[in-house]
Amino acid sequence: MGLSDLRQVVEAFQLRIADLPELLTGLLQQVPAGKVTTYGDLAKALGDSVASRWVATWLLEADCPLGELSHRVVRSTGDIGLYFSGDVQQKIARLQAEGIEVTESKVNLKQHRFALTKGSMPLLELKGWQTNFVCRARPPVMLGDIRTIAGLDVSYAGNQGIAVCSRFDVDGKTLISHASICRPVSFPYITGYLAFRELPLHLELLATMQEEGTLPDLLLVDGNGRLHPRRLGIATMLGALAGIPTIGIAKKRICGTIANDLPEVGVWEPIAASQTEPNDLLGYAILPHAKTKHPQYVSLGYGVDDHLMKTMVTRCFAGHRSPEPIHAADRESRRIASTIIATGA
DNA sequence: GCGACAG
DNA sequence: ATCTTGTCGC
Numbered sequence: 001m002g003l004s005d006l007r008q009v010v011e012a013f014q015l016r017i018a019d020l021p022e023l024l025t026g027l028l029q030q031v032p033a034g035k036v037t038t039y040g041d042l043a044k045a046l047g048d049s050v051a052s053r054w055v056a057t058w059l060l061e062a063d064c065p066l067g068e069l070s071h072r073v074v075r076s077t078g079d080i081g082l083y084f085s086g087d088v089q090q091k092i093a094r095l096q097a098e099g100i101e102v103t104e105s106k107v108n109l110k111q112h113r114f115a116l117t118k119g120s121m122p123l124l125e126l127k128g129w130q131t132n133f134v135c136r137a138r139p140p141v142m143l144g145d146i147r148t149i150a151g152l153d154v155s156y157a158g159n160q161g162i163a164v165c166s167r168f169d170v171d172g173k174t175l176i177s178h179a180s181i182c183r184p185v186s187f188p189y190i191t192g193y194l195a196f197r198e199l200p201l202h203l204e205l206l207a208t209m210q211e212e213g214t215l216p217d218l219l220l221v222d223g224n225g226r227l228h229p230r231r232l233g234i235a236t237m238l239g240a241l242a243g244i245p246t247i248g249i250a251k252k253r254i255c256g257t258i259a260n261d262l263p264e265v266g267v268w269e270p271i272a273a274s275q276t277e278p279n280d281l282l283g284y285a286i287l288p289h290a291k292t293k294h295p296q297y298v299s300l301g302y303g304v305d306d307h308l309m310k311t312m313v314t315r316c317f318a319g320h321r322s323p324e325p326i327h328a329a330d331r332e333s334r335r336i337a338s339t340i341i342a343t344g345a
Numbered sequence: 346g347c348g349a350c351a352g
Numbered sequence: 353a354t355c356t357t358g359t360c361g362c
Contacts, residue, residue, distance in 0.1 A: 050350080154352075156353055189353065191350045198352070223351050233351070254351045297351080337354095 006207035009241050010200060016129065017187055017196050018122035020046065024055065025065070027116055031072045033098040035114035036107055038076045045116045047123030054188045060084050071095055072114075078106040126196055130232040133240070140305040141218060141245040146170050149312065150216035151325025152205075152238075154198050155333035157340040161185035163201035164336070165209060166328035167216055172316035173324055178332045179214065181205040182340070191254065194223050195234040199241070202234075206242050215244065218304070218312060220325050224248040227271060227283035227299035229255050239302025246301030247309050248283070249326050253297050256282045265290050268310060271297070284310075288317040296322065 027045050031037050039059075043052035059070040064084045071094040075081045080102065083091035092102045100112055150167045160182055167176040181204055187197045202221075209215050224233030225248030235248030256271040263269035265287045273280035283299025298313055300306065316323030322330065 053350095154353080156352090161353095189352055191352095194351055228351080248351085250351045252351060 006203060006210050006242060010203040010207060013203060013241065014200055016126070017200070018120065018125075019186060020051075020054075020122065020188055021058070021065075021186060023119065023122060024058070026119070028066055028069050028073070030116055031069065031114045033072075034100060034112070036072045036074050036095070036100065036109070036112045037114050037116060038074055038109070039081070040076045041113075041116055042073065045118050045121070047121035047125065048127060048190070048192075050192060051123055051188075051190045054190050056081070058188065072098075074107055074109075076109075078109045080105045080107070123190070123193065126193060127230065130192075130195075130230045130237075133232050133237070135236065135240040135302060136243075138243070138303050140308065141303050143308055143311065146217040146312075148176060148216040149218040149220065149316070149325060151220045151222070151323065151327070151329040152202055153222040153326060153329035153333050154201055155330070155337040156185070157337040159184050159186065160337075160340060161198070161201050162333045162336045162340070163198070163205045164329040164333040165205055165216075165219075166325050166332060167214065168316075168325045168328070170217075172312065173318055175324075175328055177214070178328070179205060179209050179212075180332065180336055181208065182336070192229050195232075195237045198223070199234060199238055202238055203242065206244070217245065219244055219246045219301070220249050220313070220316065220323055221246050221301060222249060222322075222326055222330070224250050224254055224297065225283070225299040225301035227254060227256060227297060231282070233299065233301075235299070235301030245303035247304055247313060248297075248299045248301050249313070249323060250297040250299075251294065251322070253285070258285050262293060263287055263295060266314070268298075269295070271299075286313070288321060288323075289319070292321050294321065 039052040039056045042055045043049045071091045150165050154163045162182050164180045221235035225235035235246045239246030268284040271283045272278045285295040287295045320327045
């Protein structure tokens with residue numbers, strides 16, 4: 001892959017990512033006085049009901065930019081729900097002032113629900129991109145060809161995201177160096193869409209490392225690979241777009257079923273897609289050591305086979321819950337985030 | 346009512 | 353992920 005390729009990949013990727021807060025603002029502005037909508041309806045208008053949690057938390061932020069309109073958003077049951085001021089009576093009063101009857105903290109949705117005009121539905125588009133994404137084939141990386149591996153993680157300070165890539169020797173325990181980058185992030189965290197939030201940071205960081213000639217031969221990414229509702233977690237997408245072998249490492253399970261919830265230390269417990277698809281292997285749960293009851297969730301990213309994945313991840317386990325390269329990147333990115341907060345920049 | 350989903 | 357106080361233990 002040529003030297004300028006990663007810069008171009010970042011640019012092309014950025015163009016696909018919609019401004020969700022802005023689109024949500026436009027949707028809520030459709031709702032006139034005397035009408036209401038629901039968190040789920042707004043999420044569906046953005047293209048995926050899974051975003052309803054983000055819609056709700058965003059409208060509940062203390063400094064919510066839609067504070068003048070957010071009283072018109074209620075739960076799908078008709079329940080009033082919460083209000084950013086913390087005072088639900090204030091939300092009720094505003095609704096009543098707009099001519100909406102509130103009985104026992106509920107509104108009549110049949111009567112007042114506003115039919116939102118569906119726009120571009122950006123999440124539906126991104127979901128379709130994931131579903132139809134074709135990873136360019138490449139032979140799996142071989143153990144003997146790996147000289148350096150790295151962990152990739154992101155921390156946040158306000159709207160700033162700090163991505164860190166921590167390079168390690170192939171022994172999985174010797175830190176070589178950290179590389180970092182800091183950029184504003186506006187795409188929210190929505191289950192299944194993490195890549196659209198964090199991939200721009202990762203790709204820019206890797207582009208810089210590519211120019212310095214410090215790209216690692218294998219990346220451990222904080223997030224999932226194949227273990228994903230559409231089999232395309234951030235680790236897989238990153239690997240395929242950058243052309244670098246990757247493995248996904250998560251601390252919580254996003255989907256799938258595990259036969260044994262609490263595996264023995266060091267045992268690779270398979271995660272299947274579902275109980276009806278026991279042969280569709282998505283990844284593994286593994287307990288790094290006896291000190292914790294929380295397993296790591298490991299899945300194939302890109303350009304790596306099952307055996308090499310297990311070998312390298314096992315090699316990277318030391319005294320911590322996460323593999324050392326991920327742990328190092330996590331600590332370094334948090335350190336930089338605290339610096340940014342202390343400096344006020 | 347239950348189940349619950351990366352960062 | 354971040355927000356948060358003290359507390360338990362190596």
